[in-house]
Amino acid sequence: MTTSDTAAAAEPAIVVRGLRKSYGSFEAVRGIDFEVARGEVFALLGPNGAGKTTTVEILEGHRQRTGGEVSVLGFDPGRSERALKERIGIVLQQTGVDEYLTVREVVEMVGGYYPSPRPVDEVIELVGLTDQANERIRKLSGGQKRRVDLAVALAGDPELLFLDEPTTGFDPSARRQAWETVRGLTLLGKTILLATHFMDEAQVLANRLAIMSRGRIIATGTPGELIGAASDTTLIRFRLPDGLRPPDRLGLRREGAVWVLESTVLTRDLHELSGWAMAEDVELADLEVTRRSLEDVYLQLTAESGEEAS
Amino acid sequence: MNGIALAVRQLRYENRAFWRNPPAAFFTFAFPLLFMLIFNVIFGEGAARFFTPAIIVFSVVTATFTNLAMNITFARDFGVLKRIRGTPLPTWAYLAGRIGHAIGVTLLLVAIVAAVGAVLYDVPIPWDALPIIILVLAVAAASFSALGLAVAGLMPNADAAPAIVNAIVLPVLFISNVFIQMENAPDWLNTISYVLPVRHFADAMLDLYASGADAGVPWAGLGVIAAWGLVGVVVALRFFSWEPRR
Numbered sequence: 001m002t003t004s005d006t007a008a009a010a011e012p013a014i015v016v017r018g019l020r021k022s023y024g025s026f027e028a029v030r031g032i033d034f035e036v037a038r039g040e041v042f043a044l045l046g047p048n049g050a051g052k053t054t055t056v057e058i059l060e061g062h063r064q065r066t067g068g069e070v071s072v073l074g075f076d077p078g079r080s081e082r083a084l085k086e087r088i089g090i091v092l093q094q095t096g097v098d099e100y101l102t103v104r105e106v107v108e109m110v111g112g113y114y115p116s117p118r119p120v121d122e123v124i125e126l127v128g129l130t131d132q133a134n135e136r137i138r139k140l141s142g143g144q145k146r147r148v149d150l151a152v153a154l155a156g157d158p159e160l161l162f163l164d165e166p167t168t169g170f171d172p173s174a175r176r177q178a179w180e181t182v183r184g185l186t187l188l189g190k191t192i193l194l195a196t197h198f199m200d201e202a203q204v205l206a207n208r209l210a211i212m213s214r215g216r217i218i219a220t221g222t223p224g225e226l227i228g229a230a231s232d233t234t235l236i237r238f239r240l241p242d243g244l245r246p247p248d249r250l251g252l253r254r255e256g257a258v259w260v261l262e263s264t265v266l267t268r269d270l271h272e273l274s275g276w277a278m279a280e281d282v283e284l285a286d287l288e289v290t291r292r293s294l295e296d297v298y299l300q301l302t303a304e305s306g307e308e309a310s
Numbered sequence: 311m312n313g314i315a316l317a318v319r320q321l322r323y324e325n326r327a328f329w330r331n332p333p334a335a336f337f338t339f340a341f342p343l344l345f346m347l348i349f350n351v352i353f354g355e356g357a358a359r360f361f362t363p364a365i366i367v368f369s370v371v372t373a374t375f376t377n378l379a380m381n382i383t384f385a386r387d388f389g390v391l392k393r394i395r396g397t398p399l400p401t402w403a404y405l406a407g408r409i410g411h412a413i414g415v416t417l418l419l420v421a422i423v424a425a426v427g428a429v430l431y432d433v434p435i436p437w438d439a440l441p442i443i444i445l446v447l448a449v450a451a452a453s454f455s456a457l458g459l460a461v462a463g464l465m466p467n468a469d470a471a472p473a474i475v476n477a478i479v480l481p482v483l484f485i486s487n488v489f490i491q492m493e494n495a496p497d498w499l500n501t502i503s504y505v506l507p508v509r510h511f512a513d514a515m516l517d518l519y520a521s522g523a524d525a526g527v528p529w530a531g532l533g534v535i536a537a538w539g540l541v542g543v544v545v546a547l548r549f550f551s552w553e554p555r556r
Contacts, residue, residue: 060396062553082398090396096389100330101323109323113316113399136330152393 011074013038013160013191014059018068021054028054030215031068036193038159041186043194043202046212047302052195053093055212056164059193060090073160086114089158091149093165099138103129103148106137107155114156127151127181143174150181160191167201179204199295211298213305223294234291236261236269238284247276258286313403320399320407321414328411338377338415342369342423350431362427363515364488366420367450371479371508373416374451378409378458379465379475387468391552401552409455416451436522443518449532450511453539457507460542463549487512507538 014036021029029051036042044052057063061077075084097106111117124133127147167175182205202209203223210220237260246252252261263269277284329335342365349361385391394404427433465471486508503509510531517525
């Protein structure tokens with residue numbers, strides 16, 4: 001018993017090898033590999049149309065793959081087995097529950113499909129709908145309905161949760177609440193596969209992430225690794241009055257009205273720049289010095305992969 | 311829980327949601343009664359002998375075929391079916407719950423129409439033929455449910471559903487001895503109507519209401535209705551979609 005438990009814990013929750021999916025002549029997913037460890041939050045990050053939803057839906061069993069190998073909790077999701085469905089929870093992009101039932105009724109109804117559901121009140125509390133438990137779904141706001149989606153996915157107390165763009169359309173405070181809920185789930189030991197096009201969401205929630213673009217994974221790692229690996233430069237940004245150019249030797253480039261310097265020797269570059277500005281008696285308007293964010297890395301990587309493809 | 315218990319459980323939630331929308335529930339029952347009332351005002355007292363069984367047929371077709379063709383399409387396009395498919399609930403148990411509910415509504419509706427016919431219009435219920443009536447209703451309800459699922463499977467999208475379903479149902483009802491008696495219709499139209507299932511259902515109910523148990527079991531008619539039901543099952547299995555069509 002103990003040995004098999006250990007083996008199960010060591011085995012990754014999700015293994016994807018050479019996964020491909022075509023719709024006619026269009027290749028939505030073009031050979032990707034990744035693994036998700038148990039208890040981990042793994043994010044697929046990428047712009048719309050990158051192939052994230054297709055990948056997630058193949059793992060959920062909603063779509064058949066064209067090629068490659070996939071294992072979810074040791075099952076092949078393509079075979080649509082009940083034993084697998086009893087152990088996963090799915091939050092789809094689109095909602096779909098009966099609007100005339102109450103929150104409690106829907107959670108009860110769905111919980112009844114599973115062998116060992118989580119207590120209804122606990123599920124409702126987990127998603128923060130305790131005050132709306134006896135309201136009919138149709139009376140809820142859009143953000144509250146999205147939380148019903150999450151409640152429905154949690155009703156069966158799944159080990160593995162798929163979240164496809166869980167906060168799209170949320171206002172900033174609702175997003176923070178949703179993130180808190182997801183963090184709470186990781187404390188319960190759930191494994192989560194998150195598909196999102198929000199960089200901040202992936203950065204805040206994910207232990208590891210894969211950046212997808214045009215059906216391929218173009219980078220994988222922890223948020224820190226991705227930021228570090230792409231570059232250890234710091235960005236200096238500022239504006240100048242029209243007609244003025246900074247000295248060429250600093251190697252600045254222009255992005256619209258803003259001058260940008262990617263600096264690897266920050267102190268020296270800043271000193272040179274401010275020395276030049278004082279000598280010329282100009283103001284470096286809106287001066288910013290920032291470390292690269294995941295967003296910069298992401299934009300750079302997805303832009304590069306776009307250039308390669310076209 | 312086994313599949314059948316799950317289907318029954320699903321039927322009960324379906325029923326609860328159904329009655330939570332009182333306008334929809336009210337008109338499901340009021341619609342056939344309204345037709346009965348109008349026909350009797352227009353065509354006079356004696357017409358009730360024809361219209362009572364005819365409106366029973368109309369009720370069965372709308373409560374099974376029309377209801378399922380539209381509501382399963384809506385459920386598909388709003389993501390309900392896809393969500394169900396991601397859970398351990400066997401998909402047949404979900405559909406069985408919905409079909410079971412449609413048939414339950416149908417039986418209630420038939421009872422109401424028959425009672426209104428008997429009480430208000432003096433059209434006696436042919437009690438001696440009850441077992442045959444139940445057999446005919448069962449075959450018809452099952453077949454029209456299957457055809458409803460088949461049409462839902464072929465339906466391009468929810469917006470088109472009401473138009474398409476009405477375009478199928480209304481012409482068929484008009485040529486099937488339901489709204490209009492077909493006695494004086496040209497032969498070719500009668501031939502077409504005998505190929506379709508509704509005519510056989512309507513003729514069987516008219517005969518049973520007119521002659522009671524003496525009408526006998528309409529085996530040939532039931533055969534045609536059941537054959538259409540099988541076509542419905544085959545088409546539904548082939549084309550049914552759990553997700554909106556793109």
